[in-house]
Amino acid sequence: xxxxxxxxxxxxxxxxxxxxxxxxxxxxxxxxxxxxxxxxxxxxxxxxxxxxxxxxxxxxxxxxxxxxxxxxxxxxxxxxxxxxxxxxxxxxxxxxxxxxxxxxxxxxxxxxxxxxxxxxxxxxxxxxxxxxxxxxxxxxxxxxxxxxxxxxxxxxxxxxxxxxxxxxxxxxxxxxxxxxxxxxxxxxxxxxxxxxxxxxxxxxxxxxxxx
Amino acid sequence: xxxxxxxxxxxxxxxxxxxxxxxxxxxxxxxxxxxxxxxxxxxxxxxxxxxxxxxxxxxxxxxxxxxxxxxxxxxxxxxxxxxxxxxxxxxxxxxxxxxxxxxxxxxxxxxxxxxxxxxxxxxxxxxxxxxxxxxxxxxxxxxxxxxxxxxxxxxxxxxxxxxxxxxxxxxxxxxxxxxxxxxxxxxxxxxxxxxxxxxxxxxxxxxxxxxxxxxxxxxxxxxxxxxxxxxxxxxxxxxxxxxxxxxxxxxxx
Numbered sequence: 001x002x003x004x005x006x007x008x009x010x011x012x013x014x015x016x017x018x019x020x021x022x023x024x025x026x027x028x029x030x031x032x033x034x035x036x037x038x039x040x041x042x043x044x045x046x047x048x049x050x051x052x053x054x055x056x057x058x059x060x061x062x063x064x065x066x067x068x069x070x071x072x073x074x075x076x077x078x079x080x081x082x083x084x085x086x087x088x089x090x091x092x093x094x095x096x097x098x099x100x101x102x103x104x105x106x107x108x109x110x111x112x113x114x115x116x117x118x119x120x121x122x123x124x125x126x127x128x129x130x131x132x133x134x135x136x137x138x139x140x141x142x143x144x145x146x147x148x149x150x151x152x153x154x155x156x157x158x159x160x161x162x163x164x165x166x167x168x169x170x171x172x173x174x175x176x177x178x179x180x181x182x183x184x185x186x187x188x189x190x191x192x193x194x195x196x197x198x199x200x201x202x203x204x205x206x207x208x209x210x211x
Numbered sequence: 212x213x214x215x216x217x218x219x220x221x222x223x224x225x226x227x228x229x230x231x232x233x234x235x236x237x238x239x240x241x242x243x244x245x246x247x248x249x250x251x252x253x254x255x256x257x258x259x260x261x262x263x264x265x266x267x268x269x270x271x272x273x274x275x276x277x278x279x280x281x282x283x284x285x286x287x288x289x290x291x292x293x294x295x296x297x298x299x300x301x302x303x304x305x306x307x308x309x310x311x312x313x314x315x316x317x318x319x320x321x322x323x324x325x326x327x328x329x330x331x332x333x334x335x336x337x338x339x340x341x342x343x344x345x346x347x348x349x350x351x352x353x354x355x356x357x358x359x360x361x362x363x364x365x366x367x368x369x370x371x372x373x374x375x376x377x378x379x380x381x382x383x384x385x386x387x388x389x390x391x392x393x394x395x396x397x398x399x400x401x402x403x404x405x406x407x408x409x410x411x412x413x414x415x416x417x418x419x420x421x422x423x424x425x426x427x428x429x430x431x432x433x434x435x436x437x438x439x440x441x442x443x444x445x446x447x448x449x450x451x452x453x454x455x456x457x458x459x460x461x462x463x464x
Contacts, residue, residue, distance in 0.1 A: 109310070111306060111308060111310040112310060112312065114263050114306070114310065115306065115310035115311075115312070117262075117263065117299075118261055118262075118263070118299065118302075118303070118304045118373075119323075119324035119328065119372070119373075119376065120296060120299045120300055120324060120327075120328040120376070121323075121324065121327060121328065122327075125327055129323070129327075130312055133314045134313065134314055137314070209356065210313050210314050210356045210357070210358060211313065211356075211358040
């Protein structure tokens with residue numbers, strides 16, 4: 001049992017690495033994508049829109065396989081499995097985050113930007129100090145959903161042979177002829193998401209100082 | 212000294228011509244009211260002067276700087292970025308629906324532009340803000356957030372926010388239209404006080420009795436044209452213009 005838990009903790013560590021690295025890359029990337037989607041330059045917004053449609057319109061598992069195997073067929077060499085996972089997840093989640101950001105940004109009353117403009121704020125200052133703080137507050141519930149999904153989506157990394165939590169649990173289950181490790185894995189995911197939910201609650205509370 | 216000079220300004224939204232050859236000027240220390248029915252173009256005019264809308268042709272000068280001008284070849288050009296920034300600072304605008312920053316405290320709403328745009332130190336910016344809040348009767352509200360204030364208080368904060376940049380001229384875009392009737396008075400009182408201090412102001416308003424009381428000059432606009440311009444007495448009591456009469460009759464002034 002101790003050995004099983006140690007194995008599963010190693011798997012959890014891999015899952016958490018995927019989780020955090022995906023967030024680190026996709027959160028800022030999503031903002032760039034959102035900006036591109038809202039661009040007044042037609043070609044930019046349609047290209048970005050196409051990208052979002054592909055990312056949201058095809059299974060993540062397929063995108064993962066594509067990112068891992070496509071370079072091999074095209075260039076004859078491939079990135080390592082873990083890197084492929086991070087790339088696939090980051091570009092997939094960036095598309096979802098982008099749409100959440102866009103919804104948030106477009107929901108801000110345009111009077112806010114007009115006030116900022118009349119007061120002489122630079123465009124950047126208006127965006128970083130007037131628009132974004134309000135956007136962050138508004139998109140928290142939607143972001144919480146997405147981040148919770150990401151925790152569970154890390155299980156897909158096993159498709160290309162990355163030994164994350166679920167893969168480890170499945171292997172152990174096969175060895176022991178028992179489903180217990182899989183249920184333990186379930187408990188692990190549940191705990192991770194309980195922490196994610198609680199964190200989002202805390203952030204929402206913190207941002208509750210204004211309406 | 213002329214603070215605002217507007218000449219032959221034209222502005223259309225797609226096919227709709229909202230401003231047709233508008234010309235007028237505003238002198239230092241003068242209070243000008245613009246009245247007229249909804250859709251007459253009076254708010255658009257104010258938004259063009261504060262550079263929230265771009266005009267199609269004509270000239271707008273603030274102080275001695277041209278915000279935009281049309282030359283003899285009918286080419287309309289806006290000022291470069293630097294001039295534009297200087298012009299922005301000399302014109303303040305108070306909005307109908309306040310547009311305070313909800314995530315900033317009252318204090319920060321007033322200090323943010325001073326610190327970011329004028330590079331005033333935090334201490335000085337706060338001192339200026341406190342003076343203004345005191346003047347607006349809101350000394351106890353500096354740590355409050357906009358949602359905790361009544362509409363009238365919010366509008367007073369937004370007037371303080373505009374005044375903090377010491378503009379040459381302060382514009383009001385229907386400053387009481389979003390307020391309950393009983394809160395209207397407190398804003399009008401503030402504007403009256405500013406008029407006494409010889410603040411140069413341009414007020415777009417539906418409050419006829421207010422326009423008559425505080426203005427040095429009144430402009431009546433309809434369908435994108437200045438129909439009549441004159442002293443409050445001339446416009447409200449002695450007008451011979453049919454359209455002005457028809458409009459004013461509705462207000463029983």
